Amino acid sequence: MQSARKIAIKNFKRRFADTEETFEKQWNELSTSIGAIQTQQKVGTSLEQLYKTVEVIASTEKGASMAYHLLVAKIRSHMSSCRENVSFDKSPEDFLTTLNQLWANHWEQTLLIRNIFLYLDRTFVLQDVGKASIWDASLSIFREEIVESTRIRHRLILDLLGIIKRERQGEKVDRSLLRSLLRMLTNLQLYSSIFEGPFFEETKNLYSAEGEALVRDLKPTEYLVHVEKRLFEEEERVDVYLDENTRKPLIAIVEAALIEAHTNTILTKGADSMITGGCYDDIRRLYELLGRVKDGHNRLRNSFSNYIKKVGSEMVADSERDATLVNDLMEFKEKMDHIITICFADADRFWQAERDAFDYFISTRPNKPAELIAKFIDSKLRLANKEASDEEMDHLMDRVVAIFRFIQGKDVFEAFYKKDLAKRLLLNRSASVDAEKIMLAKLRQECGSAFTHKLDAMFRDMENSKEYMTYFKQYCDHLQDQGTKQLPMEFNVNVLTCGQWPSYDIAEMSLPQELSMCLTRYQDFYTSKHANKRLQWLHALGNCVLKATFRTGCVKELLVSLYQCLVLLLFNCKSEWTYEEILANTKIEAKELQRTLQSLACAKVRVLLKVPKGRDINSDDKFTVNTAIQEKLFRIKISQVQMKETPEEHAKVEEEVSADRQYAIDAAVVRIMKTRKTLPHTQLIQELFSQLRFPVKAADLKARISSLIEREYVTRDPDDPNIYKYVA
Structure with a gap:
């Protein structure tokens, strides 16, 4: 069985010799039309007819080859003629405008010519890998004959750089002209080879000189604003007329010349003053700009840390500001926190720098900051500070703990805090037990339960003491039922566990018979409950309420310490006492007695009068009751010497x-x-x-x-x- 045979039908082959007579005629027609296009004259033949003519010529390989080479030669000849007609005796704008017009004309002409020779482009040129398309060949000719011409290239780059420089100096220029010419260089693949190098060099020289001058003449804040403005301008130039690939190296040059080269100068001259003045916008600007250069944020962090160390060390070392130191430190910490949050983008490295700096400067004065923090908390938790709301108190505690966190000698804080807490609890001077326990919880959270163990025990003792007093009243009621004499006064005792509370000296003194009776009664009660435990009375921490009649119709209640109470009770016996007599009858230690008499006779509220007048207590001083006292309050708090810390x-x-x-x-x-x-x-x-x-x-x-x-x-x-x- 025979296989099917395929029949191929082809056009008759025409020899070039048969068309040679017509080729010259056809080319002349095409050449005339091309010339008209290049000289911007009217084309006599329709574009459709010209396209068909090219199709006929390109039907043979030889004809196509001759037409291609003749076309390239025609374009080159025209470009050569245009180059000769370029005038260099023009201003930069006029020269660049002429060159730009030449490029625009060539672009349009090439587009039209390529459409006429499209058949040639798609057959002959496409089949030969080594030949450039008509479009590429035309652009290559423009590049070789016009732009790469030595004089034109030199003048082009010089004028482009000159106009850009004038724009950088504030002059208004034709940006569309720059955009068109730089796009031309990009299309001709000459942008990076002949423009970028000189442009970068010019940029570097300009901004290096500008940076040197301005960093010396301007304030750091003004200089940063100028740098930010320059960076914005360069970014905008890339957006408007420079090539996108220029952006990264261009901005890097500006950053190196205006920021990196002067980082130390900016930080030295301006960082401290910005932070001190609270110039948050300027600090944020500084952070953002330094983030653009290598190691910029690290250098800013070091400067920030050094500022905290310097200012903090001065604050801590100044003993004259001890009274306000804790409050100053809290405000300083909040200011630094605000800067990190708002200006430094909440960066971890700056938080760590702040922590290290606070750790450093607070330890420059050992023990004192810990003591002052304890006293500050004491002042806020006392009864005198009761006007603060719960929210305000909680916020204040958080602020204090933020500073307490940097204390290394926390045992010093614990000792002073425990001493002050004891006085607040025992003398009923605490503004709020809830506030006390909240503060204790914050300390426990910060340092662990071992740190607050003794403080917790103090609160347990106070609660246990209340239970003991309930049992004691029942005990007294039982004794009274059995015929025992009733106690002559209301009486309250706090039982403190030895070792958990601060240590106190045991002071001996002559107590009134009524008070001694109360102490004996309680001691008997306690011994009945705890046979193996022994009570020691701390009279220095006792306080009393006395009812005093200064004159007819003037009856007051006096809140006094036990020492003050013993002194005042003497005046029930006689109206005038000397210092030596009071010392002999009360048996109070001399130094304590002097403090007590000062609080009664020399304070704002003077219950006693001293002769002679004066603040110092001498052995020959005489004391009488101030019967002319004018206080309007019924209950009067006498100066609490117990709350004051002695040397x-x-x-x-x-x-x-x-x-x-x-x-x-x-x-x-x-x-x-x-x-x-x-x-x-x-x-x-x-x-x-x-x-x-x-x-x-x-x-x-x-x-x-x-x-x-x-x-x-x-x-x-x-x-x-x-x-x-x-x-x-």
């Missing part, structure tokens, strides 16, 4: 803290050595630094180690004295 109390607290620290160091050394058995001196010191929660010097640690060696808890290695061994 002796302050020194005692510091001594207790010092002793506690020695015990803590000894315990830490023994604990470490018991675990490790043998340890080099350096490693032991390092472990002690990591475990102890208060600041300590290496010399102090060495002294405690020597003490433990003397007490035979630790011994030195016989062969190497720098190695310690634990003694079991």
Whole structure:
């Protein structure tokens, strides 16, 4: 079986010799039309006819090849003629306008010519990989004959850079002309090779010189505004007429010349003044601009940290501002927090820098900030501060804790806080028990339950004391039913657990018979409940309410300390007492008696009159009741000397803290050595630094180690004295 045969029908092959007579005629027709297009004259032949003529010529390979080369030569000849007609005796704008018009004409002419020769482009040119399309060939000719001409290229770049420079100097220029010419260079693939290099160099030189001059003459805030303006202008130039690929290197040059080169100068001259003045917009601008350059934010962070250290150290070192230091620190911290949040984009690195800086400067004055924070909290939790709302008090506590967090010697804070808390609780001077417990909860959350263990125990003692008083009243009622004499006064006792409260000196004094009877009755009651426990009376913390008749019709209630009470009760016996007589009858320690008499006779409310007048108490002074007292209030609070801290109390607290620290160091050394058995001196010191929660010097640690060696808890290695061994 035979396979089917395929028949191919082809056009008759025409020899070029048959069309050679007509080729020249046809080309002449095309050449004339091309010339008319190039000279912007009317084309005599219709474009459709010209297209068909090209189709006929391109029907043979030889004809197509000749037509292609003749067309390229025609375009090149025209461009060469145009180049010769370019005039250089023009202003930059006129020269660039001429060149731009030449490019626009060439673009339109090439578009029209390509449409006429489209058949040639799609057959002959498309089949030959090595030949450029008519469009590409035409652009290549324009590039070679016009733009790459030495004189034209030099003048083009020079004028472009000149106009851009004038625009940077504030002059208004024709941006559409610049956009057109730079697009021309991009289309001709010359933008990066002949324009970008000189443009970048010109930009670098301009802004380097400008930066050097302005950073010296302008204020830092004004300079930053100028830099921001320059960056915006360059970004806008890219948007309007520069190539998009120019954006990144161009902005990098501006940033390097105006920001990176002068970062240290800007920070040195302006950062501190901006922060001090609260110039938040300027600080935010500084942060954003420095974020554009390498290591800019790190340098700003270091400057910010140094500012906090400098200002904070000055605040802490100034003893004259101790009264307002805590409040100043809280305001300073809030200001720095606001700057980080608003200006530094809430960046973690700046939060860490702030924490490190506060840690540093607060420790420059050991112990004092801890003491002042404790006293500040005491002043806010006293009865005198009761007008603050719960929300305000809670917010204030959070602010205080934010500063307390940076205290290294928290044991100092604990000692002073415990002493003040004891006075508030025992003298009924606390504004709110709820506020006290909220503050305690915040401290517990910050430092752990071990830190607040003794403080919690103080509150438990106060609650237990209330229960004891309930049982005591029942006890007294029972005794009264059995015929025992009723107590002569209302009486309340707080039982404090030894070791949980601050230590107090046991003061002996001559108590009135009525008060002694109350104390004896309570002691009997307590012994009946706790046979193995013993009570010690702390008279220095006692307070009383006295009913006083100064004259007929003038009856007052006086809120006084027990010391003040003992002095005032003497005037029931006679109207005038000397200092020596009061001292002998009350048996109050002389220094305490002087303070007590000052509070009664020299304070704002004077219950007693002193002769001679004066603030100092002398042995020959005489005291009488102030029968002319003019206070309008029925209940009068006499100056609370108990709430005031004496130098002796302050020194005692510091001594207790010092002793506690020695015990803590000894315990830490023994604990470490018991675990490790043998340890080099350096490693032991390092472990002690990591475990102890208060600041300590290496010399102090060495002294405690020597003490433990003397007490035979630790011994030195016989062969190497720098190695310690634990003694079991």
